[in-house]
Amino acid sequence: MSAERPEPAKMGLREKKKLRTRLTLQQQGLRLFREQGYAATTIEQIAEASDISPSTFFRYFPTKEALVLEDDDDRIMIDSFLRQPAELSPIRALRLAIQEGFGSMSPEAKESLSGRMGLMMTVPELRAASLIQMNEMLIMIAKLSANRLGRSGEDFDVMLFAGSIVGAMMAVQLYCADHPEADFFAVVDEALALYEAGLPLGVLGQARE
Template structure:
Protein backbone atom coordinates (compact mmCIF):
# COMPACT_ATOMS: atom_id res chain seq x y z
CA UNK A 1 0.00 0.00 0.00
CA UNK A 2 1.45 3.40 -0.94
CA UNK A 3 2.36 5.50 2.12
CA UNK A 4 0.00 8.35 1.16
CA UNK A 5 -3.00 6.04 0.74
CA UNK A 6 -5.24 5.84 3.83
CA UNK A 7 -5.75 2.41 5.31
CA UNK A 8 -9.20 0.91 5.03
CA UNK A 9 -11.04 1.05 8.36
CA UNK A 10 -11.17 -2.27 10.13
CA UNK A 11 -14.55 -3.97 10.21
CA UNK A 12 -15.80 -4.85 13.71
CA UNK A 13 -17.11 -8.29 14.68
CA UNK A 14 -20.70 -7.05 14.74
CA UNK A 15 -20.41 -5.59 11.26
CA UNK A 16 -18.73 -8.77 9.99
CA UNK A 17 -21.60 -10.86 11.38
CA UNK A 18 -24.15 -8.55 9.79
CA UNK A 19 -22.40 -8.71 6.42
CA UNK A 20 -22.14 -12.50 6.64
CA UNK A 21 -25.87 -12.81 7.36
CA UNK A 22 -26.73 -10.52 4.44
CA UNK A 23 -24.54 -12.60 2.14
CA UNK A 24 -26.13 -15.82 3.37
CA UNK A 25 -29.60 -14.45 2.72
CA UNK A 26 -28.67 -13.41 -0.81
CA UNK A 27 -26.93 -16.69 -1.55
CA UNK A 28 -29.87 -18.77 -0.34
CA UNK A 29 -32.32 -16.52 -2.16
CA UNK A 30 -30.44 -16.86 -5.45
CA UNK A 31 -30.36 -20.63 -5.04
CA UNK A 32 -34.12 -20.73 -4.47
CA UNK A 33 -34.74 -18.35 -7.37
CA UNK A 34 -32.78 -20.68 -9.65
CA UNK A 35 -34.63 -23.75 -8.40
CA UNK A 36 -38.20 -22.49 -8.31
CA UNK A 37 -38.28 -19.00 -9.80
CA UNK A 38 -38.35 -15.51 -8.32
CA UNK A 39 -42.10 -15.19 -7.95
CA UNK A 40 -42.59 -18.63 -6.41
CA UNK A 41 -39.99 -17.99 -3.72
CA UNK A 42 -41.21 -16.44 -0.48
CA UNK A 43 -39.43 -14.51 2.23
CA UNK A 44 -40.37 -17.29 4.64
CA UNK A 45 -38.57 -19.84 2.45
CA UNK A 46 -35.48 -17.65 2.18
CA UNK A 47 -35.43 -17.12 5.95
CA UNK A 48 -35.84 -20.83 6.63
CA UNK A 49 -33.04 -21.74 4.21
CA UNK A 50 -30.83 -19.15 5.93
CA UNK A 51 -31.74 -20.52 9.38
CA UNK A 52 -33.25 -17.29 10.67
CA UNK A 53 -36.79 -16.14 11.41
CA UNK A 54 -38.82 -14.07 8.92
CA UNK A 55 -38.78 -11.19 11.41
CA UNK A 56 -34.98 -11.30 11.44
CA UNK A 57 -34.98 -11.17 7.63
CA UNK A 58 -36.51 -7.69 7.79
CA UNK A 59 -33.62 -6.44 9.92
CA UNK A 60 -31.41 -6.90 6.87
CA UNK A 61 -33.74 -6.29 3.90
CA UNK A 62 -37.01 -4.39 3.86
CA UNK A 63 -38.46 -6.41 0.94
CA UNK A 64 -37.66 -9.32 -1.34
CA UNK A 65 -36.86 -6.76 -4.04
CA UNK A 66 -34.32 -5.06 -1.77
CA UNK A 67 -32.55 -8.39 -1.29
CA UNK A 68 -31.79 -8.42 -5.03
CA UNK A 69 -31.06 -4.72 -5.49
CA UNK A 70 -29.01 -3.89 -2.39
CA UNK A 71 -25.40 -4.90 -1.69
CA UNK A 72 -22.18 -3.91 0.04
CA UNK A 73 -20.48 -2.43 -3.02
CA UNK A 74 -21.41 1.25 -2.80
CA UNK A 75 -19.68 1.99 0.53
CA UNK A 76 -16.52 0.18 -0.62
CA UNK A 77 -16.42 1.99 -3.97
CA UNK A 78 -17.10 5.35 -2.32
CA UNK A 79 -14.18 4.90 0.08
CA UNK A 80 -11.96 3.78 -2.81
CA UNK A 81 -12.99 6.84 -4.86
CA UNK A 82 -12.36 9.23 -1.97
CA UNK A 83 -8.91 7.70 -1.44
CA UNK A 84 -7.68 8.35 -4.99
CA UNK A 85 -4.88 10.93 -5.57
CA UNK A 86 -6.22 14.47 -6.06
CA UNK A 87 -4.43 14.89 -9.41
CA UNK A 88 -6.73 12.33 -11.06
CA UNK A 89 -9.80 13.69 -12.83
CA UNK A 90 -13.18 12.25 -11.74
CA UNK A 91 -13.29 9.56 -14.44
CA UNK A 92 -9.72 8.45 -13.74
CA UNK A 93 -10.48 8.33 -10.02
CA UNK A 94 -13.65 6.35 -10.67
CA UNK A 95 -11.83 3.83 -12.89
CA UNK A 96 -9.17 3.35 -10.24
CA UNK A 97 -11.83 3.01 -7.53
CA UNK A 98 -13.70 0.34 -9.49
CA UNK A 99 -10.48 -1.61 -10.01
CA UNK A 100 -9.32 -1.47 -6.38
CA UNK A 101 -12.81 -1.71 -4.88
CA UNK A 102 -13.90 -4.83 -6.72
CA UNK A 103 -10.53 -6.44 -5.98
CA UNK A 104 -11.66 -6.65 -2.35
CA UNK A 105 -14.51 -9.02 -3.22
CA UNK A 106 -14.31 -12.73 -3.90
CA UNK A 107 -15.17 -14.28 -7.24
CA UNK A 108 -18.23 -15.80 -5.58
CA UNK A 109 -19.44 -12.34 -4.59
CA UNK A 110 -18.82 -11.02 -8.10
CA UNK A 111 -20.72 -13.97 -9.60
CA UNK A 112 -23.62 -13.27 -7.22
CA UNK A 113 -23.64 -9.62 -8.34
CA UNK A 114 -23.79 -10.76 -11.97
CA UNK A 115 -26.67 -13.12 -11.20
CA UNK A 116 -28.59 -10.46 -9.30
CA UNK A 117 -28.11 -8.03 -12.18
CA UNK A 118 -29.47 -10.57 -14.68
CA UNK A 119 -32.42 -11.18 -12.38
CA UNK A 120 -33.08 -7.45 -12.06
CA UNK A 121 -33.19 -7.08 -15.83
CA UNK A 122 -35.50 -10.08 -16.34
CA UNK A 123 -38.12 -9.51 -13.61
CA UNK A 124 -40.40 -6.52 -14.39
CA UNK A 125 -40.99 -5.40 -10.79
CA UNK A 126 -37.27 -5.59 -10.03
CA UNK A 127 -36.47 -3.55 -13.11
CA UNK A 128 -39.07 -0.95 -12.10
CA UNK A 129 -37.66 -0.80 -8.57
CA UNK A 130 -34.15 -0.35 -9.94
CA UNK A 131 -35.30 2.59 -12.07
CA UNK A 132 -36.70 4.27 -8.96
CA UNK A 133 -33.40 3.61 -7.20
CA UNK A 134 -31.44 5.30 -9.97
CA UNK A 135 -32.31 8.81 -8.80
CA UNK A 136 -30.64 8.08 -5.47
CA UNK A 137 -27.64 6.59 -7.28
CA UNK A 138 -27.28 9.70 -9.46
CA UNK A 139 -27.35 11.97 -6.42
CA UNK A 140 -24.79 9.76 -4.65
CA UNK A 141 -22.39 9.95 -7.60
CA UNK A 142 -22.92 13.71 -7.83
CA UNK A 143 -22.23 14.07 -4.11
CA UNK A 144 -18.84 12.35 -4.08
CA UNK A 145 -17.72 14.02 -7.33
CA UNK A 146 -18.79 17.47 -6.11
CA UNK A 147 -16.89 16.95 -2.86
CA UNK A 148 -13.79 15.92 -4.81
CA UNK A 149 -14.00 19.01 -7.06
CA UNK A 150 -15.06 21.29 -4.18
CA UNK A 151 -18.18 22.25 -6.05
CA UNK A 152 -21.81 22.51 -4.91
CA UNK A 153 -23.63 19.17 -5.01
CA UNK A 154 -26.30 20.66 -7.29
CA UNK A 155 -23.71 21.96 -9.77
CA UNK A 156 -25.14 21.37 -13.26
CA UNK A 157 -21.90 20.01 -14.73
CA UNK A 158 -21.51 17.62 -11.79
CA UNK A 159 -25.09 16.39 -12.14
CA UNK A 160 -24.59 15.93 -15.89
CA UNK A 161 -21.42 13.94 -15.26
CA UNK A 162 -23.21 11.79 -12.69
CA UNK A 163 -25.96 11.11 -15.22
CA UNK A 164 -23.38 10.08 -17.83
CA UNK A 165 -21.71 7.68 -15.38
CA UNK A 166 -25.07 6.20 -14.43
CA UNK A 167 -25.83 5.70 -18.13
CA UNK A 168 -22.50 3.92 -18.53
CA UNK A 169 -23.36 1.56 -15.68
CA UNK A 170 -26.75 0.79 -17.23
CA UNK A 171 -25.14 0.02 -20.58
CA UNK A 172 -22.63 -2.31 -18.88
CA UNK A 173 -25.46 -4.19 -17.17
CA UNK A 174 -27.32 -4.66 -20.44
CA UNK A 175 -24.18 -5.65 -22.37
CA UNK A 176 -22.99 -8.16 -19.79
CA UNK A 177 -26.46 -9.66 -19.51
CA UNK A 178 -26.42 -10.33 -23.25
CA UNK A 179 -22.76 -11.39 -23.27
CA UNK A 180 -22.20 -13.80 -20.35
CA UNK A 181 -18.56 -14.28 -21.27
CA UNK A 182 -17.77 -10.58 -20.71
CA UNK A 183 -15.87 -9.67 -17.55
CA UNK A 184 -18.08 -7.27 -15.57
CA UNK A 185 -15.32 -5.19 -13.97
CA UNK A 186 -13.25 -5.00 -17.16
CA UNK A 187 -16.34 -3.93 -19.10
CA UNK A 188 -17.03 -1.13 -16.61
CA UNK A 189 -13.47 0.11 -17.06
CA UNK A 190 -13.73 -0.06 -20.85
CA UNK A 191 -17.01 1.85 -20.82
CA UNK A 192 -15.59 4.55 -18.54
CA UNK A 193 -12.55 4.79 -20.81
CA UNK A 194 -14.89 5.43 -23.74
CA UNK A 195 -16.62 8.15 -21.72
CA UNK A 196 -13.26 9.72 -20.87
CA UNK A 197 -12.26 9.68 -24.56
CA UNK A 198 -15.48 11.40 -25.57
CA UNK A 199 -16.79 8.40 -27.53
CA UNK A 200 -14.75 8.78 -30.74
CA UNK A 201 -17.03 6.57 -32.83
CA UNK A 202 -15.46 5.17 -35.98
CA UNK A 203 -17.25 4.06 -39.16
CA UNK A 204 -15.33 2.78 -42.16
CA UNK A 205 -12.12 4.26 -40.83
CA UNK A 206 -13.56 7.74 -40.29
CA UNK A 207 -14.04 9.44 -36.92
CA UNK A 208 -17.60 10.73 -36.52
Protein backbone atom coordinates in the same frame (compact mmCIF):
# COMPACT_ATOMS: atom_id res chain seq x y z
CA MET B 1 3.82 14.86 -5.60
CA SER B 2 0.75 12.74 -4.86
CA ALA B 3 -0.43 12.46 -1.32
CA GLU B 4 -0.40 8.92 0.04
CA ARG B 5 -3.77 7.31 0.36
CA PRO B 6 -4.70 6.19 3.88
CA GLU B 7 -5.18 2.48 4.37
CA PRO B 8 -8.80 1.28 4.47
CA ALA B 9 -10.18 0.89 7.98
CA LYS B 10 -10.19 -2.74 9.08
CA MET B 11 -13.60 -4.35 9.41
CA GLY B 12 -14.58 -5.62 12.86
CA LEU B 13 -15.76 -9.15 13.57
CA ARG B 14 -19.33 -8.00 14.06
CA GLU B 15 -19.42 -6.20 10.71
CA LYS B 16 -17.83 -9.20 8.98
CA LYS B 17 -20.51 -11.47 10.45
CA LYS B 18 -23.26 -9.15 9.24
CA LEU B 19 -21.78 -9.09 5.74
CA ARG B 20 -21.55 -12.89 5.70
CA THR B 21 -25.18 -13.19 6.76
CA ARG B 22 -26.29 -10.72 4.08
CA LEU B 23 -24.35 -12.64 1.46
CA THR B 24 -25.78 -15.96 2.63
CA LEU B 25 -29.31 -14.57 2.38
CA GLN B 26 -28.65 -13.31 -1.15
CA GLN B 27 -27.04 -16.57 -2.24
CA GLN B 28 -29.91 -18.67 -0.90
CA GLY B 29 -32.44 -16.27 -2.35
CA LEU B 30 -30.81 -16.44 -5.78
CA ARG B 31 -30.75 -20.24 -5.63
CA LEU B 32 -34.46 -20.38 -4.80
CA PHE B 33 -35.28 -17.78 -7.48
CA ARG B 34 -33.51 -19.96 -10.06
CA GLU B 35 -35.23 -23.12 -8.89
CA GLN B 36 -38.80 -21.91 -8.46
CA GLY B 37 -38.99 -18.36 -9.77
CA TYR B 38 -38.83 -14.95 -8.12
CA ALA B 39 -42.57 -14.53 -7.57
CA ALA B 40 -43.03 -18.03 -6.11
CA THR B 41 -40.24 -17.66 -3.56
CA THR B 42 -41.18 -16.35 -0.13
CA ILE B 43 -39.16 -14.61 2.53
CA GLU B 44 -39.94 -17.50 4.86
CA GLN B 45 -38.35 -19.95 2.43
CA ILE B 46 -35.23 -17.81 2.06
CA ALA B 47 -34.91 -17.45 5.84
CA GLU B 48 -35.31 -21.18 6.37
CA ALA B 49 -32.69 -21.98 3.70
CA SER B 50 -30.33 -19.53 5.45
CA ASP B 51 -30.95 -21.03 8.93
CA ILE B 52 -32.39 -17.84 10.37
CA SER B 53 -35.86 -16.69 11.39
CA PRO B 54 -38.03 -14.48 9.17
CA SER B 55 -37.75 -11.72 11.78
CA THR B 56 -33.97 -11.87 11.48
CA PHE B 57 -34.31 -11.60 7.70
CA PHE B 58 -35.92 -8.19 8.14
CA ARG B 59 -32.92 -6.95 10.13
CA TYR B 60 -30.93 -7.24 6.92
CA PHE B 61 -33.47 -6.54 4.19
CA PRO B 62 -36.83 -4.74 4.55
CA THR B 63 -38.38 -6.62 1.59
CA LYS B 64 -37.69 -9.49 -0.81
CA GLU B 65 -37.09 -6.85 -3.47
CA ALA B 66 -34.35 -5.29 -1.35
CA LEU B 67 -32.59 -8.65 -1.20
CA VAL B 68 -31.86 -8.24 -4.92
CA LEU B 69 -31.36 -4.49 -5.10
CA GLU B 70 -29.33 -3.71 -1.98
CA ASP B 71 -25.72 -4.48 -1.13
CA ASP B 72 -22.69 -2.93 0.54
CA ASP B 73 -20.89 -2.19 -2.72
CA ASP B 74 -21.82 1.51 -2.73
CA ARG B 75 -20.31 2.05 0.70
CA ILE B 76 -17.11 0.26 -0.33
CA MET B 77 -16.85 2.29 -3.55
CA ILE B 78 -17.53 5.59 -1.75
CA ASP B 79 -14.86 4.89 0.85
CA SER B 80 -12.38 4.06 -1.90
CA PHE B 81 -13.34 7.12 -3.96
CA LEU B 82 -12.76 9.40 -0.98
CA ARG B 83 -9.31 7.91 -0.46
CA GLN B 84 -8.15 8.72 -3.99
CA PRO B 85 -5.59 11.58 -4.29
CA ALA B 86 -7.25 14.99 -4.55
CA GLU B 87 -5.47 15.87 -7.79
CA LEU B 88 -7.17 13.06 -9.72
CA SER B 89 -10.13 13.86 -11.95
CA PRO B 90 -13.52 12.48 -10.88
CA ILE B 91 -13.54 9.89 -13.69
CA ARG B 92 -10.04 8.69 -12.81
CA ALA B 93 -10.84 8.54 -9.10
CA LEU B 94 -14.08 6.69 -9.84
CA ARG B 95 -12.37 4.18 -12.09
CA LEU B 96 -9.69 3.44 -9.48
CA ALA B 97 -12.32 3.18 -6.74
CA ILE B 98 -14.34 0.66 -8.74
CA GLN B 99 -11.20 -1.34 -9.56
CA GLU B 100 -10.32 -1.41 -5.87
CA GLY B 101 -13.87 -2.28 -4.84
CA PHE B 102 -14.28 -5.10 -7.33
CA GLY B 103 -10.79 -6.35 -6.54
CA SER B 104 -11.65 -6.70 -2.86
CA MET B 105 -14.83 -8.69 -3.50
CA SER B 106 -14.83 -12.44 -2.90
CA PRO B 107 -15.75 -14.78 -5.79
CA GLU B 108 -19.02 -15.50 -3.97
CA ALA B 109 -19.88 -11.81 -3.74
CA LYS B 110 -19.09 -11.31 -7.44
CA GLU B 111 -21.28 -14.27 -8.36
CA SER B 112 -24.09 -12.92 -6.20
CA LEU B 113 -23.84 -9.48 -7.82
CA SER B 114 -23.97 -10.97 -11.32
CA GLY B 115 -26.99 -13.09 -10.44
CA ARG B 116 -28.83 -10.16 -8.90
CA MET B 117 -28.18 -7.98 -11.93
CA GLY B 118 -29.62 -10.70 -14.14
CA LEU B 119 -32.81 -10.64 -12.08
CA MET B 120 -33.01 -6.84 -12.34
CA MET B 121 -32.98 -7.16 -16.10
CA THR B 122 -35.61 -9.92 -16.32
CA VAL B 123 -38.12 -9.39 -13.47
CA PRO B 124 -40.39 -6.41 -14.34
CA GLU B 125 -40.93 -5.14 -10.79
CA LEU B 126 -37.22 -5.34 -10.05
CA ARG B 127 -36.33 -3.57 -13.27
CA ALA B 128 -38.69 -0.71 -12.40
CA ALA B 129 -37.26 -0.46 -8.89
CA SER B 130 -33.69 -0.50 -10.24
CA LEU B 131 -34.44 2.63 -12.28
CA ILE B 132 -35.25 4.47 -9.04
CA GLN B 133 -32.01 3.12 -7.63
CA MET B 134 -30.17 4.51 -10.68
CA ASN B 135 -31.54 7.98 -9.91
CA GLU B 136 -30.17 7.71 -6.39
CA MET B 137 -26.82 6.59 -7.80
CA LEU B 138 -26.74 9.62 -10.09
CA ILE B 139 -27.23 11.96 -7.13
CA MET B 140 -24.56 10.14 -5.14
CA ILE B 141 -21.99 10.35 -7.96
CA ALA B 142 -22.84 14.03 -8.50
CA LYS B 143 -22.25 14.85 -4.82
CA LEU B 144 -18.97 12.95 -4.66
CA SER B 145 -17.70 14.53 -7.88
CA ALA B 146 -18.81 18.01 -6.83
CA ASN B 147 -16.96 17.72 -3.53
CA ARG B 148 -13.79 16.69 -5.38
CA LEU B 149 -14.12 19.67 -7.73
CA GLY B 150 -15.22 22.19 -5.11
CA ARG B 151 -18.50 22.73 -6.91
CA SER B 152 -22.19 22.27 -6.22
CA GLY B 153 -23.76 18.88 -6.77
CA GLU B 154 -26.55 20.70 -8.59
CA ASP B 155 -24.24 22.21 -11.24
CA PHE B 156 -25.37 21.19 -14.70
CA ASP B 157 -21.91 19.97 -15.73
CA VAL B 158 -21.61 17.84 -12.61
CA MET B 159 -25.09 16.39 -13.04
CA LEU B 160 -24.37 15.67 -16.71
CA PHE B 161 -21.18 13.85 -15.78
CA ALA B 162 -22.97 11.77 -13.15
CA GLY B 163 -25.77 10.99 -15.59
CA SER B 164 -23.30 9.82 -18.23
CA ILE B 165 -21.68 7.43 -15.73
CA VAL B 166 -25.06 6.00 -14.73
CA GLY B 167 -25.93 5.64 -18.41
CA ALA B 168 -22.69 3.74 -18.94
CA MET B 169 -23.54 1.38 -16.07
CA MET B 170 -26.98 0.74 -17.57
CA ALA B 171 -25.41 0.04 -20.96
CA VAL B 172 -22.98 -2.42 -19.36
CA GLN B 173 -25.82 -4.22 -17.60
CA LEU B 174 -27.80 -4.54 -20.82
CA TYR B 175 -24.74 -5.70 -22.74
CA CYS B 176 -23.88 -8.34 -20.15
CA ALA B 177 -27.49 -9.53 -20.01
CA ASP B 178 -27.26 -10.27 -23.75
CA HIS B 179 -23.70 -11.64 -23.44
CA PRO B 180 -23.63 -13.83 -20.31
CA GLU B 181 -20.13 -14.98 -21.19
CA ALA B 182 -18.80 -11.42 -20.71
CA ASP B 183 -16.89 -10.51 -17.56
CA PHE B 184 -19.06 -7.77 -16.04
CA PHE B 185 -16.23 -6.23 -14.07
CA ALA B 186 -13.93 -6.09 -17.10
CA VAL B 187 -16.67 -4.49 -19.20
CA VAL B 188 -17.30 -1.84 -16.52
CA ASP B 189 -13.62 -0.94 -16.49
CA GLU B 190 -13.54 -0.87 -20.29
CA ALA B 191 -16.50 1.53 -20.35
CA LEU B 192 -14.88 3.85 -17.81
CA ALA B 193 -11.58 3.70 -19.72
CA LEU B 194 -13.41 5.00 -22.80
CA TYR B 195 -14.91 7.81 -20.75
CA GLU B 196 -11.52 8.65 -19.28
CA ALA B 197 -10.12 8.84 -22.81
CA GLY B 198 -12.84 11.33 -23.75
CA LEU B 199 -15.14 8.75 -25.36
CA PRO B 200 -13.33 8.86 -28.72
CA LEU B 201 -15.83 7.71 -31.32
CA GLY B 202 -13.12 6.26 -33.54
CA VAL B 203 -12.30 3.50 -31.06
CA LEU B 204 -15.82 2.58 -30.00
CA GLY B 205 -16.20 0.07 -32.78
CA GLN B 206 -12.91 -1.57 -31.86
CA ALA B 207 -13.65 -1.93 -28.16
CA ARG B 208 -15.75 -5.09 -28.40
CA GLU B 209 -13.60 -6.79 -31.07
